[in-house]
Amino acid sequence: MALSEAPALIPYWFHSLESDSKHKETPNIRIEFSKNDSENLERAYQRLIKYDNGNGIEKPPETIDVMEDLLFEVNIPKRTLSPIYWKGKSYEVVRGTWFYATDMFKFLACDEELSRQIEEGYQQAQPWLMEPPKNNEKAKSTTIDFEDKRNYRLTGPYVGQCITYSGPNSAWLLSTNIASQLARAVMTKITNNENIGGTRLIRGYAEVEKWKKRNEEELQNKNNKNKSRSKSKKYSESEKENIKNITSSLEDVPLTKEPQKSNTEYSINNYKVTDNNEKDHRYEKIEHLVFVVHGIGEKFCENNSSSTIEQSVNDIRKTAKEVAELYFAKDKNQHQKGVPLPSFPTTSESAYKHIYVPKGTGVQFIPVNWRRQMNIDRYTVKRKRRLSNASVNLKKSLSNLEKKLEEEKSAEKKNNSIENEDKSEDKSNDNLKTNPSSKESLKVPSVNDSDDDDDEDDEIDELNFPRMEDILLESIPIVRKVVTDLALDVLFYMTPRHYQQMITILSNEFNRLYKLFKKHHPDFNGKVSLFGHSLGSQLCFDILCHQIPEVLNTEKVDIVNYNRLSPYGGEANYKFKQLDFPVENFFGVGSPVGLFTILSDRCIRFFDWKNPTKEGLTSNDVLVPIVKNWFNIFHPSDPVAHRIEPLVLKKSEYEKNDGETFKPNPIPYSKGGLTGTVREFQGIQKDLTLKGMRLFGNVYNVVQALIPNNDKSKSEESLTEKEFDNRDLKNININGRLDYAIQAQILDNQYLAAIPAHSSYWNDQDTIAFVLAELYRNMSFP
Template identity: 25%
Template sequence: MLLLSLHRTLIPRTLSARAFSVSRCLRADEKSKSPRVKWFYATDIPIRKPAWFEYKKEKDPEKFIPFSENDSERLEKAFRKFNGKDNKNDSTQSRSVDVNEDRLFKVDLEKFELSPVFWDGPVFEVRRGTWFYKDGIPLSRKLAQEIEDGYQKKKHLLRGRDSEKDNWKLVREYKQKVQRFNDKSAVQNNEEAADDSDYEDIVDLGDGSLVLYCTDCDAVIFREDMKTKFNLEVLRNLGPTPASLLSVQKLQRGFTDDLTDTILDSLPSNPLPEVGEIFQKEVTKVLDPTSTKPEMLSDDTQNRQEKNEIESDYDHNLSQNDAEREVDHLILCVHGIGQVLGSKYESINFTHSVNVMRNTMRSVYESEEEYHTMAYGDKGSSERKRNNRIQVLPISWRHKIDFHPKKALEEVDDEGENRLPALSEINVDGVKPLRNLVGDVALDILLYYDQKYVDQIFKTVTEELNRVYSLYMEKNPNFKGKVHIMGHSLGSCIAFDILASQPEDLDKNNIDTSKHLKFDVENLFCVGSPVGMFKLLGRKNIVPRSAKHSDSVEDLVSPKCKRLYNIFHPCDPVGYRMEPLIKSRFAKFKPESVSFAVRGFDRHVKGLAKWSNDIQERIVQASSWLTGTKEAPPQAITASEANDENALGQILTSLISNKDTKKPEKDSKKQEKEKSKAPVKDLKPEDLELLLKANSRGRVDYCLPMGVFDISLVSAISAHVSYFEDQDTAGFIMKETLSVNEEAPKLKKVIYY
């Protein structure tokens, strides 16, 4: 039997908030004669997607989240202005409003759509919330307007109805009637039909549904076959109460703050797995003989992915100052290989990766005073602890290249059939999982060796860099800062070669935007880059632009940027060095070590080193006392050693070394003398001068720190694809970006192999 649900799980605080909401709604209505408006946008079902998704909308969205208070007020103000009598036919009136974090999205007020500003992405429905379901979801624009029109016609009948009566007392009084209502709501038998007088406060929606207005703030929607005298009595009395009435949808007129509590609490913080986990899964499948077919994402899974991204990647409650923060540095990120995997896995999405990097930079920035000083100096500012003054935007190109491993080329023969098959159609049956992985990941590198696709890639990336830059300047006309490019994997090769093709003197007002950049590049960050390998295979040297004397030298390449960085993880099998391509003798130098981005972890590693020194000393003292021999205490592990790639290995090796093996005194002194010769030397003036021309920091190759416990083979598998999620990468790029005005060093020490 269906019984009355009294919502006993609701705590008193929620009920009191709800009662307060009703009274507040009434007070607001008495003042303004209109409901309090709140703007929302869908996150689960897009209206449409970019063409390459081949997407077709099959149902309406069900999940909506609110815009920030500031954005909602701006949208409402623009909406009223756009729909004013004087502006309805004004074609020059702006019909869009930039919204959300850093104004990365825009709302079309004519179509009620939300879309990204700087990249191609899904387009979602926007709703101007005036009437709401009990779970806080706003009604669709058409339905809300019909119900509001009906309210305006019926509101004179609602005077005197008490919205703040004791709802729970009513529920108890009507308990038996509610049971009867719920038992008979599906099939009405022998109930007295309502007459015309019972319809005074009811509006027919014309689709088999009726709306009954209970109070100035509450209404219910129910089926037309439920319109009996008994049911209408129950609905009028219990419509605004917590009583659960089957086949009845309860509505609220006007927004109240409690409606968003459950919505915002349900938003995920980081629901998607890390990219490294995805590639580990792929490699595991390669070893699984039962795995033969690639997994393709369904539309529902892709929609869920986009929902998670839009809900977790952005801050949804920004103030106006946070949303309109000052920016001094624009970093444009060019993706590398493996974007085709986006059709199989939720996390392989470059926009999401860039969002993760932007958020990682922000969290690292907020945790360290050092970065605050870099961004603001001694200047006090309300933004000092929140705004790193850096914007990061994606440059996506793979979807515009007309080659897909699962699709045939758009070339037909004389009979109208595809002239060439798809790559997947020429695979042999053996080791299919491995072939699928190679096709999805390594194919992009193979395309880079075919002149047709190289030309396509260069043209596409150059045009996209110019488009995003121009659009950013249009949206931010006061931006006078620096522009940087970050390229990951193959993306670094593309960015490097594009910059190498830029002429020295170029009129920015008269250029071919498919070949030349509209802007000067301050820093080029090559991350996980195979540039060194490609240039070695091409028998080319890398020369700083300021050291290049002629454009006709075919065996030299010189990217047009002020500072060149080559950043790699020690486990990355795709990352190669660049400095030996500048001068072969630079191969003797170890790459510059990158410090941990967050000091707390750095201190933890050094603490482990100090702990190992204490243990060593006590073991030596104990063994000397037992054996009666004297031995020099071990050399302490220094802070620089703790930062080295093998910190854990040094600690463990020191702990297990055999200290009670007595060595000849002469050999011992010889070893101590050799050990005292640290392989650290000053760069020769001519070498430092050459490296300073490539990078005013005096180095090009930078090696990220390996975590103390990051010693497994798994790290080698995932290192290449995890840079955007890595704190140390984000911290280093942020540090170097903020320090562009620092003076070049006059001396530079390097560690030799």
């Protein structure tokens, strides 16, 4: 039955999986955005259309934040998808209106130019008013009659093709050459006019979904018929085996085929595309912003396409969402603010059950890549040419001489206008011969020429200057390349010039990313934390130790100069950029901060936030990190990680009870198995012991309260506030501990575990669950 008007066309937006996808012969795989993203993109697109048509509205933004956690943005006029906070590839974006079938279950969006031409012909042909020609003689014709309204010839890059509209939401893409027309005749006859030998086109993504659902039902019915036939018919053993293999293969065929995704394109493919009416987790309030800083070997990872910082941070996000669903409270009313972490081995199920983490975590992890911006892989020295005093005087005299010549020229023109032409001509010739200030008679070396020569010398010097590859031995090149890429960053850290470059780049990146995040999230008023791995934690620590707290930075100083001891003796002056935000938490994982601190003959002290002073901030013997909470996390087998508490505590206090009191605090275990069972049993036993001691202590306090106490001085002393101690671990976080050790599995070999331990923090459930717990442990929820 014909329709009175064209069906509504609701576009859907897609993105490509390939960065160089335009003008390719083979169709490109395109993945749909989530429903929320597609609707937001379409609204922004319509607003831009209205603005371009001159409707007088304010120019809307050309970019829209999309995908999970809003880490990517779409430039609508350019139709590109790219990451916001890190450097990455750009991907093609398509506004899908018409779709072509590649098989029964996969429909891909047509290019927008092709869709535009198809829709233009659709509006002219008005196929919704006509009955589809299924059984008449016209449908069996092998030639294409362009006088028929159902046929529309394509132009531009699609010359030689045409569209035949077969219904209000369907059409066929056909070729006009003779071979295609013969193939069309055969296909039409075989399929009884169901397929006319071209590519099927569907109008609108809603129709695509209906088509896919219908095909899935047909396949399911065929599978059920095959199963019923195999049960009713008797077969031999070999035939039964063959039928079993065929039916099992049919059952394994998914009803909706997912495209094959490249493992290297992690920045796009690792995000799950959700298509439902529920509110996406990414649109919830962001409570915490965490900058994640990489350590050594980032250059090696990029060269070998392995786990770069962007991919590692993506692992952190996925792990955080997994553990948030598993171990934390699901209701805000179950949250207990300020409960410290148990000091004994336990599991995540018992340790985090009273801490509430919002759905979707409410934490945004942003990668910070400082190594990529360092121009230290190739050393070049360009000579800076300095003009001597004689050259400067010569340059000044030349400029004065040119001015004088211009004045004389103007005077000569005035005299020549009064005299006759012959005399003026003779006079001008005489002046050219006798005038000592003439440009042609003056021979002075050109300063520009000499500069050009110097530029050539600079190019020669640059080419002849040795590079890093020039000093490497030719033997075992692969091993030397690996060692160089991994160890070179540490050597750069020890060199004052490169160290200055490192801290400057990292500080600038922090400020740039913070401003960029505020631009995309103007309502953000949460807390900012740093997560540093390996050498990255050391750089974060150095920057934090040279910050001026906001309460003391009344003059709004941007850069502070500090004289610090250089690794090769003597002092070096370093400039430390001040951060645009206060740092709430600092998580150092696999951190060598303890090692570098003890090598520099310095100690670590804490900052008094209640009574802030500049004492110790400019000292060359003490390091004071300007941070509210600090956590040093490490795997027991990590060869790079070192402890920090011995650098803070008094030696007598640390050695009390042979150091038993200040062993690293164990992080709750979450991996299950035999180790999880043992840790759970140890936790229950320790918990019962503590509850018994607490009960005994309460009884003792009640008895003491009934006994009259005449010593008023002691009671008054207990009421007075304890004086701040910059070596007291209770002043660095609510747990009163600084070193936190990941609980290794009982059957692990420490030496074998040392190989992967240093790079295991990114997707380690224990580490990420601990980070989430400390971010939310001291928060209040309305």
